[in-house]
Every structure is written in structure tokens, then in C-alpha cells.
Amino acid sequence: MSVTETKIKELTNHTYGTWSRQKAWSTPMQITDAEGIYFYNDKGKPFIDFSSQLMCTNLGFKNKAVIEAIIKQAEKLPYVAPGFVTEAAIEAVEALRSVMPQELSKLFFSTSGTEANEAAFKLVRQSKFPAYKIISRYHSYHGATAGSISATGDSRRWYAELARTTVPGMIFAPDNYCYRCPFDISYPDCKVQCARYLDYMIKEEGNVAAMIVEPVVGTNGRIVPPPEYYPILRQICDENNVLLIADEVMSGWYRTGKTFAMEHWNVIPDIMTTAKGASAAYTPLAITATSDKVAKFFEEELFCHGHTYAYHALATSAIPAAVQEYKTLFDSGVPQKASEHLQQELYELADKHICVGDVRGIGHFWALEIVKNRKTKEPFDTKAEKFAGKALMPAQIGAEAMKRGLYVASWYDTMVIAPPLIITEGQIDEAIGILDKALEVGDKEAVETDVPASRSSEYKN
Numbered sequence: 001m002s003v004t005e006t007k008i009k010e011l012t013n014h015t016y017g018t019w020s021r022q023k024a025w026s027t028p029m030q031i032t033d034a035e036g037i038y039f040y041n042d043k044g045k046p047f048i049d050f051s052s053q054l055m056c057t058n059l060g061f062k063n064k065a066v067i068e069a070i071i072k073q074a075e076k077l078p079y080v081a082p083g084f085v086t087e088a089a090i091e092a093v094e095a096l097r098s099v100m101p102q103e104l105s106k107l108f109f110s111t112s113g114t115e116a117n118e119a120a121f122k123l124v125r126q127s128k129f130p131a132y133k134i135i136s137r138y139h140s141y142h143g144a145t146a147g148s149i150s151a152t153g154d155s156r157r158w159y160a161e162l163a164r165t166t167v168p169g170m171i172f173a174p175d176n177y178c179y180r181c182p183f184d185i186s187y188p189d190c191k192v193q194c195a196r197y198l199d200y201m202i203k204e205e206g207n208v209a210a211m212i213v214e215p216v217v218g219t220n221g222r223i224v225p226p227p228e229y230y231p232i233l234r235q236i237c238d239e240n241n242v243l244l245i246a247d248e249v250m251s252g253w254y255r256t257g258k259t260f261a262m263e264h265w266n267v268i269p270d271i272m273t274t275a276k277g278a279s280a281a282y283t284p285l286a287i288t289a290t291s292d293k294v295a296k297f298f299e300e301e302l303f304c305h306g307h308t309y310a311y312h313a314l315a316t317s318a319i320p321a322a323v324q325e326y327k328t329l330f331d332s333g334v335p336q337k338a339s340e341h342l343q344q345e346l347y348e349l350a351d352k353h354i355c356v357g358d359v360r361g362i363g364h365f366w367a368l369e370i371v372k373n374r375k376t377k378e379p380f381d382t383k384a385e386k387f388a389g390k391a392l393m394p395a396q397i398g399a400e401a402m403k404r405g406l407y408v409a410s411w412y413d414t415m416v417i418a419p420p421l422i423i424t425e426g427q428i429d430e431a432i433g434i435l436d437k438a439l440e441v442g443d444k445e446a447v448e449t450d451v452p453a454s455r456s457s458e459y460k461n
């Protein structure tokens with residue numbers, strides 16, 4: 001064992017690896033440097049980051065403006081208690097107000113997406129008392145803490161339930177998952193039943209306070225809804241006096257081509273939560289933004305919530321610089337052209353590989369759904385198998401890509417294509433070339449059929 005390997009082993013012996021059986025947390029790769037869309041291991045080998053780490057390093061690595069802003073703040077005033085106000089917080093609010101919907105006029109700052117959602121749940125349950133139920137969807141992830149994992153649709157919730165760490169009152173609605181429609185109907189003939197069903201569900205359930213959605217579903221599928229979906233949902237929420245929470249933790253910050261994904265459908269939520277790209281992941285930071293209607297309730301009522309690191313000066317110091325960098329980047333037109341190119345390249349890639357059942361997405365946020373059989377849509381792996389210790393096909397494809405110098409995250413059913421927004425067309429070609437080779441791993445075990453890959457986010461009516 002090399003000195004580095006011994007040190008890594010020492011670390012893993014004394015730390016918990018996330019979301020894994022601890023015997024699997026043995027020799028993770030050490031990353032020693034990173035720049036732009038590349039990161040390097042301890043042997044100096046470069047990897048293209050095709051997933052922005054955990055879909056968060058939207059500006060790539062070593063963005064000078066963001067780094068300098070953080071350094072300046074660290075030297076001046078890294079922290080004061082949240083009851084004080086800092087210049088960093090004042091400037092962060094100003095920057096956020098320049099890009100967020102004006103209707104979301106009151107903000108709370110924390111340090112992770114899950115905390116942003118916990119704050120949203122408290123705001124909702126307190127202000128809508130005695131209504132308390134929160135509707136989520138099966139294809140969702142909202143965070144690891146008690147409330148957020150309880151509102152999570154994926155199988156991480158199942159484990160939390162077994163450990164009795166969930167909270168009551170979280171219920172689940174069908175997904176707008178056109179590739180595998182839960183109602184087995186097709187757009188546009190379906191008349192967007194997945195949205196309209198919500199009215200029935202809310203009325204039959206009773207005591208519903210809010211609905212939480214990932215505007216474009218992140219980890220659980222990069223599912224882009226039909227154009228009518230969110231306008232219908234907004235109307236149903238309004239008619240039933242239910243608040244709409246948009247969890248833009250992953251879909252926010254230009255990931256889908258707009259500052260926040262809800263802008264694609266001109267829908268304003270009552271509460272928006274966001275994190276990840278807000279600081280380009282240079283500092284741990286999250287925001288819960290609420291409408292006047294929600295905020296008004298707390299004028300006389302206690303907002304019984306906070307953290308030692310709420311409004312943390314170092315965390316917030318990254319925001320104005322990141323916002324400016326995003327604006328400059330999108331004014332250049334580079335990401336818009338790159339995302340069109342990415343879409344075209346992914347469509348061509350999917351056509352070539354029989355293990356790709358569906359290719360869907362928007363902006364810099366795409367999924368290749370990996371299947372055994374395109375005709376029957378039989379998957380290689382299931383949701384239940386995700387944590388059962390099985391060697392999942394998307395993970396095998398990801399491992400092959402990694403060997404070849406491409407980092408691409410995977411879930412039990414999809415590859416997560418979410419590169420930094422600074423990626424160029426040439427770099428996309430380089431990444432696609434590697435992914436092309438890696439997908440052969442899936443092709444070898446997939447069944448040849450005469451059915452092409454579907455493109456379920458291309459809505460035509």
C-alpha cells in the first residue's frame with residue numbers, strides 16, 4: 001500500500017461514508033486539484049466533470065471572482081451571530097433580489113438544501129395550521145434530515161422509515177413521468193392527468209397545507225413536465241388554498257437554462273428553496289424564499305427557527321460574485337449554444353446505444369435512462385435494488401467512464417448529465433466520445449430491438 005493509500009484507509013476507518021454500507025467506504029479516490037471542468041486525482045490524472053460533482057459546481061472549479069469574494073470576507077469578518085447583520089448578507093440579498101421572482105420577497109439563509117426545505121416545512125405548517133399534510137411526488141429527493149427525507153419519494157426514505165426517523169404527514173402524488181406514465185396514457189391525449197389528479201387528491205385527503213415539487217426532477221430522473229403541468233398545478237393549489245413549494249436546490253441557478261426552472265412555465269411558487277449553484281458550491285449555502293402572503297403571517301407570530309450558521313458571512317459572501325458570473329456567462333451566449341449542442345450530441349448518442357431507453361432533459365440537465373430492452377422498457381435495476389448491494393448497470397457504465405477520464409454520476413436507472421455551465425462545445429464532444437465507449441458496457445447486456453430511444457421531454461401537441 002502506498003503512503004497515500006494508507007492515509008486514505010486511515011481516514012475511512014475513522015469516518016462515515018455517505019449513503020453506503022461502511023465496508024464499501026474503503027479506498028475512495030483522492031482529489032488533489034481542479035480547474036474549470038476538470039479535476040485531478042493524486043496521480044495527476046484529469047477527469048472531465050460531466051455532473052458538476054453533485055450537480056452543484058455550476059461555474060466549474062477555480063472561479064476567480066467567487067474565490068476572491070470569499071477570501072476578502074474571510075479576512076474581514078468570517079462569522080458573526082445571525083442576530084447581527086453583515087455587509088455580506090446585505091449584498092447577498094441585493095444580488096438575489098436582482099434574479100429571484102420579486103414576489104418572493106422574504107428570505108432565510110441556511111447552509112444546505114435540506115435545511116432550506118426544513119425551514120419551508122415549518123413556515124408552511126405553522127402558517128397553515130391546522131392543515132399539515134404536504135404532498136410530494138415519488139420521483140423526488142428533498143434532503144437527508146427528518147422532514148426532508150420524509151418528503152422524499154426515492155428509496156432513501158424507505159430506510160429512514162425503517163429507522164423510525166421520519167415525520168408524519170408527508171404524502172405522495174403520481175409523477176409527471178411521461179416515459180413511464182403512472183396512468184399509462186400519452187401526452188397530449190392524457191390532458192395532463194398527472195396534474196389534474198392533484199385536485200382529486202387534495203380534496204379527498206383533506207388537511208393539505210402544501211405541495212412540494214422539484215420543477216425539473218433532479219436525481220430521480222431529470223423529468224421535464226408537459227408545458228401545461230405547472231400552470232394547472234398552480235391553479236389547483238390556489239383553488240384549494242394549498243401552498244406551492246418549488247425545490248430549486250438542483251434545478252435552480254441556470255441549470256435548466258433559466259435562473260430558476262419554474263420560469264420556463266411562468267409560474268411563481270409561494271415558497272422557493274435553493275442551494276447548490278447559489279454559491280456555485282464554493283461555500284455551504286441555502287436559501288428559503290417566501291411570498292408576502294407567507295411572510296405576513298410571521299409579523300405577529302414567532303418564526304421559531306434558526307441555526308448557528310444562519311446568514312453565515314463566509315457562505316453568503318459567495319453570492320454576489322456568483323450571480324454576476326452567471327449573468328456575464330449567459331450574456332456571452334456560450335451556455336445557450338453549448339446546451340443546444342449537448343442536446344444534439346445526446347440524441348445522437350442515444351440513437352447509437354441500445355441500452356438507452358429514453359433521453360430527456362433541458363439546458364445543462366439531462367438523463368439517459370438505461371434499460372435492458374427498449375421495446376418492453378424492462379430496466380436493468382429497480383429502485384428497491386439501489387441500496388441492496390447489487391452492481392447496478394448505470395454505476396457500471398459510470399465506472400467505465402471514470403476509467404477513461406469522465407466523471408458522470410448515476411442513479412439506479414439513469415446517467416446524470418449535468419456539466420458545469422462553462423463547458424464548451426469542444427469539451428462536450430470530448431466527454432460524449434468517452435461516454436460513447438462507456439455505454440458499450442450496457443449494450444452488451446441489452447436486447448436488440450427495432451425500437452429507437454424515446455425523447456420523452458420533446459412535447460408535441
Ligand SMILES: Cc1ncc(COP(=O)(O)O)c(C=O)c1O
Nearest residue numbers: 112113114141142143218249250
Ligand atoms: C432537489 C433537492 N433538494 C434538496 C437537496 C438536499 O440538499 P443538501 O444535500 O444540500 O442538503 C438536494 C440534494 O441533492 C436536491 O437535489
